[in-house]
Amino acid sequence: xxxxxxxxxxxxxxxxxxxxxxxxxxxxxxxxxxxxxxxxxxxxxxxxxxxxxxxxxxxxxxxxxxxxxxxxxxxxxxxxxxxxxxxxxxxxxxxxxxxxxxxxxxxxxxxxxxxxxxxxxxxxxxxxxxxxxxxxxxxxxxxxxxxxxxxxxxxxxxxxxxxxxxxxxxxxxxxxxxxxxxxxxxxxxxxxxxxxxxxxxxxxxxxxxxxxxxxxxxxxxxxxxxxxxxxxxxxxxxxxxxxxxxxxxxxxxxxxxxxxxxxxxxxxxxxxxxxxxxxxxxxxxxxxxxxxxxxxxxxxxxxxxxxxxxxxxxxxxxxxxxxxxxxxxxxxxxxxxxxxxxxxxxxxxxxxxxxxxxxxxxxxxxxxxxxxxxxxxxxxxxxxxxxxxxxxxxxxxxxxxxxxxxxxxxxxxxxxxxxxxxxxxxxxxxxxxxxxxxxxxxxxxxxxxxxxxxxxxxxxxxxxxxxxxxxxxxxxxxxxxxxxxxxxxxxxxxxxxxxxxxxxxxxxxxxxxxxxxxxxxxxxxxxxxxxxxxxxxxxxxxxxxxxxxxxxxxxxxxxxxxxxxxxxxxxxxxxxxxxxxxxxxxxxxxxxxxxxxxxxxxxxxxxxxxxxxxxxxxxxxxxxxxxxxxxxxxxxxxxxxxxxx
Amino acid sequence: xxxxxxxxxxxxxxxxxxxxxxxxxxxxxxxxxxxxxxxxxxxxxxxxxxxxxxxxxxxxxxxxxxxxxxxxxxxxxxxxxxxxxxxxxxxxxxxxxxxxxxxxxxxxxxxxxxxxxxxxxxxxxxxxxxxxxxxxxxxxxxxxxxxxxxxxxxxxxxxxxxxxxxxxxxxxxxxxxxxxxxxxxxxxxxxxxxxxxxxxxxxxxxxxxxxxxxxxxxxxxxxxxxxxxxxxxxxxxxxxxxxxxxxxxxxxxxxxxxxxxxxxxxxxxxxxxxxxxxxxxxxxxxxxxxxxxxxxxxxxxxxx
Numbered sequence: 025x026x027x028x029x030x031x032x033x034x035x036x037x038x039x040x041x042x043x044x045x046x047x048x049x050x051x052x053x054x055x056x057x058x059x060x061x062x063x064x065x066x067x068x069x070x071x072x073x074x075x076x077x078x079x080x081x082x083x084x085x086x087x088x089x090x091x092x093x094x095x096x097x098x099x100x101x102x103x104x105x106x107x108x109x110x111x112x113x114x115x116x117x118x119x120x121x122x123x124x125x126x127x128x129x130x131x132x133x134x135x136x137x138x139x140x141x142x143x144x145x146x147x148x149x150x151x152x153x154x155x156x157x158x159x160x161x162x163x164x165x166x167x168x169x170x171x172x173x174x175x176x177x178x179x180x181x182x183x184x185x186x187x188x189x190x191x192x193x194x195x196x197x198x199x200x201x202x203x204x205x206x207x208x209x210x211x212x213x214x215x216x217x218x219x220x221x222x223x224x225x226x227x228x229x230x231x232x233x234x235x236x237x238x239x240x241x242x243x244x245x246x247x248x249x250x251x252x253x254x255x256x257x258x259x260x261x262x263x264x265x266x267x268x269x270x271x272x273x274x275x276x277x278x279x280x281x282x283x284x285x286x287x288x289x290x291x292x293x294x295x296x297x298x299x300x301x302x303x304x305x306x307x308x309x310x311x312x313x314x315x316x317x318x319x320x321x322x323x324x325x326x327x328x329x330x331x332x333x334x335x336x337x338x339x340x341x342x343x344x345x346x347x348x349x350x351x352x353x354x355x356x357x358x359x360x361x362x363x364x365x366x367x368x369x370x371x372x373x374x375x376x377x378x379x380x381x382x383x384x385x386x387x388x389x390x391x392x393x394x395x396x397x398x399x400x401x402x403x404x405x406x407x408x409x410x411x412x413x414x415x416x417x418x419x420x421x422x423x424x425x426x427x428x429x430x431x432x433x434x435x436x437x438x439x440x441x442x443x444x445x446x447x448x449x450x451x452x453x454x455x456x457x458x459x460x461x462x463x464x465x466x467x468x469x470x471x472x473x474x475x476x477x478x479x480x481x482x483x484x485x486x487x488x489x490x491x492x493x494x495x496x497x498x499x500x501x502x503x504x505x506x507x508x509x510x511x512x513x514x515x516x517x518x519x520x521x522x523x524x525x526x527x528x529x530x531x532x533x534x535x536x537x538x539x540x541x542x543x544x545x546x547x548x549x550x551x552x553x554x555x556x557x558x559x560x561x562x563x564x565x566x567x568x569x570x571x572x573x574x575x576x577x578x579x580x581x582x583x584x585x586x587x588x589x590x591x592x593x594x595x596x597x598x599x600x601x602x603x604x605x606x607x608x609x610x611x612x613x614x615x616x617x618x619x620x621x622x623x624x625x626x627x628x629x630x631x632x633x634x635x636x637x638x639x640x641x642x643x644x645x646x647x648x649x650x651x652x653x654x655x656x657x658x659x660x661x662x663x664x665x666x667x668x669x
Numbered sequence: 670x671x672x673x674x675x676x677x678x679x680x681x682x683x684x685x686x687x688x689x690x691x692x693x694x695x696x697x698x699x700x701x702x703x704x705x706x707x708x709x710x711x712x713x714x715x716x717x718x719x720x721x722x723x724x725x726x727x728x729x730x731x732x733x734x735x736x737x738x739x740x741x742x743x744x745x746x747x748x749x750x751x752x753x754x755x756x757x758x759x760x761x762x763x764x765x766x767x768x769x770x771x772x773x774x775x776x777x778x779x780x781x782x783x784x785x786x787x788x789x790x791x792x793x794x795x796x797x798x799x800x801x802x803x804x805x806x807x808x809x810x811x812x813x814x815x816x817x818x819x820x821x822x823x824x825x826x827x828x829x830x831x832x833x834x835x836x837x838x839x840x841x842x843x844x845x846x847x848x849x850x851x852x853x854x855x856x857x858x859x860x861x862x863x864x865x866x867x868x869x870x871x872x873x874x875x876x877x878x879x880x881x882x883x884x885x886x887x888x889x890x891x892x893x894x895x896x897x898x899x900x901x902x903x904x905x906x907x908x909x910x911x912x913x914x915x916x917x918x919x920x921x922x923x924x925x926x927x928x929x930x931x932x933x934x935x936x937x938x939x940x941x942x943x944x945x946x947x948x949x950x951x952x953x954x955x956x957x958x959x960x961x962x963x964x965x966x967x968x969x970x971x972x973x
Contacts, residue, residue, distance in 0.1 A: 387786075388725070388786070390727040390728070390729065390784075391727060394727070394728075397727075398728075401729070401780065405773070405776060408772070408776060409769060409772075410769060410772055410773040410776055411740075411766060411769055411770060411773055416766075416769055419765075419769075420762055420765050420766070420769075423762070423765045424761070424762050424765070424822070427813060427816055427822055430813055430816070430817055430968075431816075431817060431820070435968070435972060438968055439968075442810065442813055442961075442964055445809055445810070445813055446806035446809055446810050446813075446957070446961070447806070448809075449768075449805040449806050449808065449809035449810075450802060450803070450805050450806045452769075452772065452802075452805060453772070453798070453801055453802025453803070453804075453805040454802050456772055456775065456776055456798060456801075456802070457798035457799065457802050459776075460776060460779045460780065460783065460794065460798055463780060463783075464779070464780060464783030464784075464791070464794070465783075467729075468727065468729055468780065468783045468784040468786070469725065469783060469784065469785070469786030469791075470725055470786045525761035525762060525822060526762075528760040528761055528762075529760050529761055529762035529763075532758065532760040532763070533762075533766060536743055536758065536766065539743060540739055540740060540743055540770075540773075543739035543742060543743065544732070544735050544736040544739040544740075546739075547734075547735035547736075547738055547739055547889065548731070548732060548735040548736075550735075550885075551731075551734070551735055551885045551886060551889070554716055554717070554884070554885045555719065555720055555884060555885060558718070558719025558720065558884070559719060559720050559721075559722055559884075560719060560720070560721045560722070561721070561722055561723075561724050562721045562722070562723060562724070563723060563724065563725075564723040564724075564725050564726075564785045564786055564787045564881055565723075565785075565787065565880055565881055566787065567787075567789055567869060567880075572787070574786070576788050577786050577787070577788055577791060578783075578787075578788040578790075578791025578792055578794075578795065582791070582792075582795065583791060583794070583795040584795075585795070586795060586796060586799040586946075587798075587799050587802065589947075590799070590803065590950045
C-alpha cells in the first residue's frame with residue numbers, strides 16, 4: 025500500500041536525517057515519500073479505494089489508518105509543498121554553521137506526523153500525531169535558539185498550542201465516552217445531541233483547532249513564531265501546518281451531527297474577523313516575513329468563511345450552496361499552501377542575499393535578483409486573488425457560496441452572507457494594496473540602502489519556480505480541478521460539485537485566464553514591434569527636481585499610511601515622533617508601530633496576572649521535605665476517611 | 670455577428686466618451702474645446718512615437734500597460750449591450766471575474782508606477798490602492814443587490830430587461846445607481862475624487878501614476894483608462910436608462926445612453942470641486958451605505 029510506504033520512508037528519513045545530520049537525506053526522503061503519498065492520494069481522489077489498516081494496541085485500543093477523499097486532498101497538498109520546501113531548505117541552510125541534526129530530523133518528523141494525522145482513523149492516533157506535530161514544529165522554529173526572541177516565540181507557540189490541545193482532549197474524551205469507541209467511524213453514531221451539548225463540543229473544537237490554524241483572536245503565537253524560523257520552515261508552517269487545524273475542524277464537526285445554526289455563524293464571524301484584522305495588521309508591518317505571517321491569518325479567515333458558509337447552508341438544508349462553500353475552503357487550503365510557501369521561499373532568498381528583511385531598507389532587487397522578483401510578484405498576484413492565478417479560483421468559489429447564501433437562506437443567514445461578502449471584497453482590495461507595497465518596496469525602484477544582493481542559487485530557485493508554475497496551472501485548470509475536488513466536496517456536503525454554478529464558472533475562468541495571458545503577450549509583442557529601435561533610456565522624471573536620491577523614494581510605510589489612517593480604530597497604532605524644534609533641527613524622526621492589539625490588551629495582561637497568582641502559590645510552598653511528607657500524609661488520611669464514609 | 674458588433678462598439682466608442690466630457694467642460698467654461706475625436710488623434714500619434722525608459726525600470730514597467738489593457742479588454746467581453754444582445758462571454762459568477770479583472774489591471778499599473786522609484790508616482794499608487802479598496806464593498810454589495818433582485822449571477826441577466834425591476838424595486842435601484850455612479854467616478858479617478866486635468870499640481874491619483882510612460886505604452890494606458898470609464902459607465906447607464914428596443918434601434922439607444930452618461934460626467938466635473946484627500950474615504954463609505962440600504966430593501970421586498 026502506497027500510503028504505508030510513504031509513512032515508512034518518512035519514519036526512516038526522520039531517523040536517518042537526524043543521525044547523519046543531513047538535510048540532503050531529509051530532502052531525498054521527503055521527495056520519495058511525496059511520490060508514493062501523492063500517488064495514493066491521487067488514486068483516492070480519482071475514485072479509487074485505498075483500503076485501511078487496523079491494529080490493536082497492547083492496552084486494547086483499536087487503531088486505524090485510512091484514506092478517505094478528505095484525507096487524500098490534505099495529504100496531496102501537504103506532501104507536495106513539504107517536498108519542495110525540503111529541497112529549498114537543503115540549499116538555503118547549506119552555509120549555516122549551526123548543528124543540523126535537530127533541523128533535519130525534526131523536518132522528517134513533522135512531515136511524518138502530518139501524514140499520520142490526516143490518515144488517522146481513530147482519535148488516539150490523531151491526538152498522538154497532533155502532539156508529535158506540535159513538538160516537531162517547535163524544534164524547527166527554535167533552530168536559532170541563541171536569539172532570545174526566537175526562544176520567546178517558540179515558548180509562546182508551545183504554551184498556546186498546548187492549552188488548545190487540552191480542549192481537543194476534552195472533545196475526544198466526550199465523543200469516545202458516548203460512542204464507546206475511539207474510531208471516527210463509530211463516533212459519528214451517537215444519539216442526537218442536545219443543542220447545548222453540541223454547542224459546547226463545537227466550542228471545544230473551534231478553540232482547539234482554531235488556535236492551531238491561527239484564527240483571530242487565537243492567532244497571537246503565529247506572527248511571533250513563523251517569521252523567526254528558517255524560511256523553508258516558515259513556508260511549511262504557514263503553508264501547511266496551520267491547515268492541520270482546518271483539517272481537524274472539517275474532520276470532527278461532521279461527527280457532532282447536525283450543528284445548531286449559531287455554530288456555522290460563529291465560524292463565519294471568526295473568518296471575517298481573521299481576514300480583515302489579519303490583512304490590516306499585515307499592512308502595518310515593516311518586516312517582510314512578519315507581513316507574510318499576518319497574511320496567513322487573513323487566508324485562514326477566507327478558508328473559515330468558506331467553511332462557515334458551508335456549515336450554515338448545510339444546517340439550512342441547502343447542500344448545493346454548502347458544496348460551493350466547502351469547495352472554496354478546500355481549494356483555498358491548497359492554493360494558500362502553494363503561494364504562501366512560494367512567498368516565504370522568495371522572502372528567504374531576499375533575506376539570505378540582502379541580509380535584511382526590513383522592507384524600508386530594501387528596494388530595486390528586481391535588477392539583482394530578477395528571477396526571485398518574478399516569482400515573488402507572481403505569488404503576490406496569486407495571494408491577492410487576481411486572475412489568471414489560483415487564488416482567484418478559490419475566492420470565486422467562496423464568493424459564489426456567499427451569494428448563494430444571500431439568495432435562499434433564512435434572513436439572518438442572508439444578512440451574515442452579505443456582510444461577509446462586502447468584508448471579503450474589502451479584504452481583497454487591502455491584500456492587493458499590501459502586496460503592491462511589499463513587491464514595490466522590496467523589488468522595484470532603487471535600493472534604499474547599500475545592499476549587495478545577488479540572485480539565489482538554482483537549488484533555491486527551482487522549488488520557487490515549481491510552486492509558481494503550480495499556482496498558474498491551478499488557475500487555468502478549470503475542468504480537471506472540478507474532478508479533483510468532486511469527492512472531498514461530496515463527502516463534506518452530500519452534494520455534487522457538478523450540480524452547482526461552479527460547473528459553468530470554473531472552466532470559463534480557466535479559459536479566460538489562458539486568453540488573458542495570450543492577450544497580454546500579444547499586446548506586449550505589439551508594443552515591441554511598434555517601438556523597434558525607438559526606445560531611449562533616461563532618468564526617472566523628477567518633476568523638475570534634478571538630484572533625486574534613493575532615500576527620497578516613497579517608503580512602504582508611507583504607501584500603507586492612508587489605509588492605516590482609515591482603519592486606525594482597529595489597529596491602535598503607536599507613534600513616536602521627534603519633530604523639528606528649531607530652525608536648524610539636528611534630528612527629526614517619526615515611527616509608527618502597530619503591535620498586535622490582542623497581545624497588547626488580552627494576552628500580556630493575562631500572562632502577567634497568571635504570573636502574579638502563581639507567585640503567591642510559590643510563596644505558600646514550604647521548602648522542606650518534612651512539610652511535603654506531612655501534606656501527603658494528610659491528603660492520604662483525608663482520602664481514606666472519604667472513601668470509607 | 671452579434672459578437673463582432675459587441676467587440677466593435679466596445680473597442681471603438683470609449684475614446685469618444687473622453688471627447689464628449691471635455692467638450693461639455695469646455696462649454697461650461699465658455700471655451701470651444703478640443704475636437705470630440707481628440708483622444709483618437711492622440712492615440713494614433715502615440716502609437717507611432719518612440720518611448721523613453723527610465724534606467725531605474727525593469728520588466729514590471731514594460732509589462733504593466735500591456736497586461737493592464739489585456740485585463741480590461743477581457744472585462745469588456747463580460748458586459749451585455751442589453752435588449753436581446755447578451756455578453757459574448759457569460760456564466761454564473763462573471764460579475765466577480767469582472768471586478769477582479771479590474772483588480773488585475775490595477776495591480777499591473779501600480780507595480781509599473783512603483784518601478785520608476787519616483788516618490789510622486791509612489792504617492793499616486795498608494796492612493797489608487799487605498800481608494801479602490803474602499804470602493805470595493807460598494808461595488809460588491811451593488812452586485813449582490815442586483816443578483817438577489819434578478820435571481821442571477823451574470824451581468825447579462827442583471828443588465829437586461831430592467832423595466833420590470835424598476836417597477837418592483839424602484840427606490841432601491843435609484844440608490845444602486847447612485848452608489849455605482851460614485852464607484853465609477855472613484856475607480857476612474859475623476860472629480861470629485863481626483864482632477865484628471867493635469868499631471869502634476871491638481872492631480873493626485875491615476876495621472877500621477879503614469880507620469881513616466883510614453884509612446885505606445887502611454888497609448889495603451891490612455892486607451893485602457895477610457896475603456897474602464899466606458900465599462901463602469903455602461904453598467905450605470907444600463908441600470909439608470911433601462912430602455913430596450915429591437916436590435917438595430919437598441920444599438921442606437923445604447924450609444925445615445927453612453928453619450929448621455931458622458932454629458933452627466935462632464936456636468937459633474939464642471940460644477941463640483943475636487944474633494945480633500947481625507948474626505949474621499951467618507952464618500953466611498955457613503956456609497957457602500959447606499960448599496961447596503963438597497964440590498965436591505967430588495968431582501969425585504971423579495972422576502973415579503
